[in-house]
Amino acid sequence: MVQLPPDLLNPLMWILALPLSGAAFLAVVPRWRQAAWLNVLISLGTFLASLALFSHRPEPGNLLFIDDFNIYLVVLTAFVGFTTAMFSAAYINRESKSKRLSPKHLRFYHAMYQAFLFTMLLALTANNIGVMWVAVEAATLTTVLMVSLYRTREAIEAAWKYFILCSVGIGLALFGTILVYLAAQPVMGDGAPAMAWTLMIKRASLFQPELMSLAFAFLLVGYGTKVGLAPLHAWLPDAHAEGPTPISAVLSGLLLNVALYAILRFKMLMAVNPQALQPGPLMIGMGCSSIFIAAFMLYRRGDIKRLFAYSSVEHMGIMTFAFGMGGPLANFAGLLHMTMHSLVKSAIFFAVGLITQATGTKRIADIRGLTASQPLLGWCFVVGVLAIAGLPPMGIFMSEFLVVSSTFERNPLLAVPVMLGLLVTFGALILRMTGMAFGEPSPLPGLDIGKRPSAFTYSVGMLPMGAHLLLALAAGIYLPEPLVVWFQSVAKMLG
Amino acid sequence: MIVGSALVSLLALALSAILFQKVRIAHALTYAGCCVVCLVLVGDGLNHMLWGAGDGVPTLVLPFGLPWMKAHFRLDALSSFFLVAINFPAALCSLFGIGYGDHAPEPGRVTPLFPLFLFGMNGVLIADDAFVFLVSWEFMSLTSWLLVLSNHKNAEARHAASVYLIMAVFGTFCLLAAFGLMAGSAGAYGFAQMRAASLPPLAGGLVVALTLLGAGSKAGLVPLHAWLPLAHPAAPSHVSALMSGVMTKVAIYGLIRILFDLHDDVGWGWGAVMMVMGGISAVMGVFYALMQRDLKAVLAYSTVENVGIIVIALGLAAAFRDYGEAYLSALALVAALYHVVNHALFKSLLFMGAGAVQMATGERRLDRLGGLLNRMPVTGLTVLIGSAAISALPPLNGFVSEWLVFQALFKGPTVEHWAMRFLVPVVGVLMALAAAFAASCFVRAYGIAFLGRPRSDQARAAVEVPPSMQVAMAVPAFLCLCLGVFPVMVTGFIATVVEPLAKVKLPAAMLGWPWLSPVSATAGSYSATLVLLTGVALMITTILVVHHFGTRKVRRVPAWDCGHREVIANAQYSADSFSQPLRRVFGSSIFQAHEKVEMPPPGDTSPARFSLSMVDPVWDILYAGVIRTVGYIADRLNRLQFLTVRQYLLMMFMTLVLMLLIVAARQP
């Protein structure tokens, strides 16, 4: 179906073709070691291709397009996909030693990884809201398969929950999409143009306001389920907790962003339509409820991966809140927060993966004194948690500062629940982290399974985490001018 | 700009300390480097304060932080004053650290953070916009938190650290809110714009309240003090000295910067609130201190007291200013700043002394010490001077500042409002009580730790600490004396700092040579120099007379002790027995202090046991309450984790229906 622009110089083509073909290819590579490294190479290629977008930005086709908004999400996705692939190479290496995954599973895993990247990139670059929907649904299916990879009862349970909830959510999202089409069709005429975003945005002010409002309700609930907004978040913690850690990293770091991206696209359509329902209040409401529920859920978590999954819920809540506030400053804050959260949260999941492999447990109570037993890993973990908790000089402090201050400009009362939620979250994270990172170190049985990781594997495992944290730190201290200009233009787009 | 380069070099030091933490000498070198940098900063601050007035206020803008706002730095009189007041003790602590650093449980976790901590504190002082201010503020909390965690194997330290960081972030949020309100809808986060802006009364009140919460929680005002006595003692002593003697001053700086510079229309009512908070902090702080058995805990609680005194003075200043008494307000500010300097000096001195004791004996519990004055003469002497100074005894510096505060307080009734007039005497009582308690508190601490006979073998085996540490303690001790004897030297400088804030010119005669007569020529005056000279004269006469008419023979004999000689060292008065009368009188009601003596049954040879229990009402009511609430909500919400898919679908359905209803509701 997808007729790509003819010239092979179009990076967009490569961005999509590489992971797609990679998926097909990896599905037949017999030896998982090569597969792992091929996976890294393909992701690297995708990343480079995405970088090429800066130099050469293709004209928007009627199926695919690149604009200021999605270009940086594409690059971010490709980058995190690449680093995660690196980490996963090291991670899988250790997992196979501990005999948890058979080669067959691993082959499947790598194929699915690329397929997943493909679907996300497709969703990001799709110009047609229908195609975007299909891509998101496909992303769901692939991740479901990866979450159930370990075939433990927990994994299957989690995958099942994920599958059912998200299928229904997807269904509602589709209904919303149809409604949007119906709203657009009288203006845009029949057929594909009425689903092509670039064309719609131009004339969205003429769309049927009632249908648009109705559509947004369905879209917010539908895609909101995938964003993990409370109270639609139920699938998220388990899916994060039971799947392989690299998948948790990309789930939190990328998939949630993609879903939020979809909501934002429709919000932009709403925003230019004066009579339609104002999306802001709804999003603010969902954001606040997510922040609060997640904040208090953190206190009773005993499982390290669920802990950070809930923190993802909280952060998606913050972003939704920020975008709901709207306005250049709040949108800027939201975009910055999106980026920072992707980097830091995936870094934390990398750390968590290494920690669980080292200690052989996911129970927070059994993890102690990491800074003493594994200094480098432990301190990286500490830095990551401090960053996600919003302490300077990491970037998240800046974005949260912006969120709160922009709220103060609009409506100081709204800042109260946000700050309260942030404080509660902070308390929970600090208490848990102090317990895990400090104190008398706990034994590390995990390291005795097989031999200790070779220096190479170790560094490959540590590198992505370090890179992410360094980027977050740099952003917290100094945002380069072009990036800022760019963010600001996007913020203006978001209205 | 010197400050900038100095701070950068601090970062460099931290980095090198991280890299070379295996090398033992690296620690000493790092501390030496910190010492030098701090001295440079002191010099720069002095330079700006004394001669910098001419060439305007240096400012600097760096392309960091918020892209469209950049990072603004500014070094005005107030900043440079605090630069001096903070970096000088910091330099001493670094000097102390050269000898002491290796004795921290894990030096590798302390040395690299030490310069970073200094960096954060100095950053707060020179910040000129809200973002830089908050980042440095938070950075300061962060680094000090890690320093508290440096002996992380100990559960109390971990608990203390967590409480500390959470409280710190709470404070930061309050400050953030205050700044947000001051920035207003324009989102003007530069201090310059904030000065220009004027707020509606409600917002103004909120700003003051939030600032009190934010900076107060860092300074350790009751009831926000709970973290302080946990965290300060938990850190290595030279860091405790920094946190107690220096970091609390940074908090005071924040208070002054916001309430007297950025948002300078604080109603007298808020001034009264500050006075009450200060008074309560002073009394409760020192009373807690009087009950502590741990030397460093005593010092930490006494920090709460001194912060209270400073805040009383600040509250007075605010109230006076609101009533147009610019001159008295300036006087109160002078008193506050003077006490800031003094407390920074003697509190760091005392903490270093405690560190020396800990290094020599490995003990912090008072009841395991004793007789150290004979074994550690220098430490003993310096700590004695420090104790006398913090007990506000002439001719030392502590007395001068408290005298100034009293003088200002006695003018309180000029604020012609009945509430103020009845408040002032009450606060006066509180402050007088605090002063008296402080004296007995430090008689107790010093007498039990340094005098009498050793209560443990470690104390018996104690030896004096290395010279570098002795110097680090001797310098502030000497300064305590100088600042006490020549206050007029300092008050002049402080006046130059205060005048721009209070917008009034202080007549030099009032704070000048030969005596301080701040309020008016006849309203009471104090000339420490004359008093000291007379005292010396009288002392010489006494000695001459006594030795001329009497004999000078002294014979060493066993202690008489009314005939029955007491050989057991533990039969001496212990810390608890010393504080018993005050505990009986005040403690039983407020703190439910409860003494229990278990006598063994007749014929049983086991010893009688004395047990003492006290509770902290503030913690029980406030903090435990919050913890309970959060726990309750968490438990209720936690059920969401254990529902079935169908119920989750139900939640989803409800959300959808709710949305649809909203959409339906807003249709025509």
Place this chain on the structure above:
Amino acid sequence: MSLGHFAYSTAHLIGATVLMMGFGLLYQRRMTAVINTYSFQAMALAAAAAWQAYVQNAPHLYATAAIALVFKGMLVPFALNWLVKQLGIHRTVETALGIGPTMIVGVGLVALSIVLVLPVTESATAMTRENLALAMSVVLLGLLMMITRRNAVTQVVGFMALENGLILAAVGAKGMPLVVEISIAFSVLVAMTLFGIFFFRIRERFDTLDLAYLETFRGERQ
């Protein structure tokens, strides 16, 4: 014009049939009856799609109709019956909410969707509008069924009813592209669901694989 009117009333009639079937699903107490009702609904949907294909003369909708007829109308019911036999699932429907109340809620949902769609008069063809109201009702009823029915198979049926509503809306939307792809995508989803039920041996509950296991699960019971 007469054809327009006729076309409208016919489409409306078929859509109404689909909706009726939706209510029927809520009403049925016996498993086999539920499955049969579903297949009827699917066939009605097929008819709707075909009619729309004819009216809008959009041939690709015939494909949708075919999928609906063959896959949903025949294969799926067959598979479901087979599953019921294979897994020995109860022949009666377990309800979380009684039949009567469920019907009442259903009526309320239909009312809600009509209220929501009514103001959409201007410029939208009446055909779309009525169609939309029906489709939304079907979707909501499907969701309602998933919530109020305990039994695994009935819940799958609910999910598929929801999906029928979506397809109904899609075919009703004049000239909407990708309808075929979407219906295919959904068929995949449904297939996966059935596969999952069979593979994971979900007997009674959609909720969890194993009721007794639910408590100990989720690593949170420390």
Place this chain on the structure above:
Amino acid sequence: MTALLWGIIHTWLVVGFAPFITGLVRLVKARLQGRRGPALVQPYRDLWRLLQKESLMAESASWLAHLAPYLVFVAVWLAATIMPTFTTDMILTPAADLIALVALLGLARFFTALAGLDVGTPFGGLGASREMFIASLGEPAMLMVIFTLSLLAHTTSPANLVIFVLAGNVGLEVSVGLSLAAMLMVAIAENGRIPIDNPATHLELTMVHEAMVLEYSGRHLALMEAAAMTRLLLFMSIIVCVFFPWGIAAAEASLAEVALGLLAWVVKVSILAVVLAVFETLIAKMRVFRIADFLGGALLLALLATIFLYVSKAE
């Protein structure tokens, strides 16, 4: 010039006259108890004898024990020199005010208590603990009295205070009466008189001040005793000069006036001494923990004094 002269005379006077007052109190008490009692000059003899004796120092004592008596005596003496007695025209009066005076007494107390703890005997500790306990209530009460007076006279400097009162600006005020009462109570407590403490007791457990100096002998003890006597005189002259300042000579007064002032002071102080003796014979010593109530009462009176001041100011 005269200021310097009067200052020097005053300085020696307060020290030289102090033992006489102590002797007077003892004598009157003895007579009231039906004993002949010691001669008036007995305290001088005691001090002299102690000076001659060699000083015994406990082995466990540190250099602080040697230093303390000198410091204590000088501090008290200094405080005494600040308080004008027979003329307000003295060189030292501007050098310090009443707050400083309180602080100087505090200094003396600080080192007495430390000295008590230094040897490391139970009784020393007991004395120190109780002394600080008493002071921690007495000092605030005294400060509040000073606060009242300063509110009245707008000064904390004793000389100006006396001048103000002499000028007759102070009518018969409730607050003045209250603060006088408070001041008397504080004076009793600070000087360790009955009912707070018994300077003549020899039952260790009832001692406060004596318990601290228990280990001292020879010249050290002499200094401690002298300090105690001077403190008694100081408090008496504070009371008489602030509350009954009649006869005190003002600045550039004639010789005769000064002589008159001197005489007036001697007489007033002696009367007060007799009153004290009578009071002490009439009253019994109270339990240690009752002291809190006693001094708490003093503190309350002082506070009331300020409040009444506002009341009277108000109308």
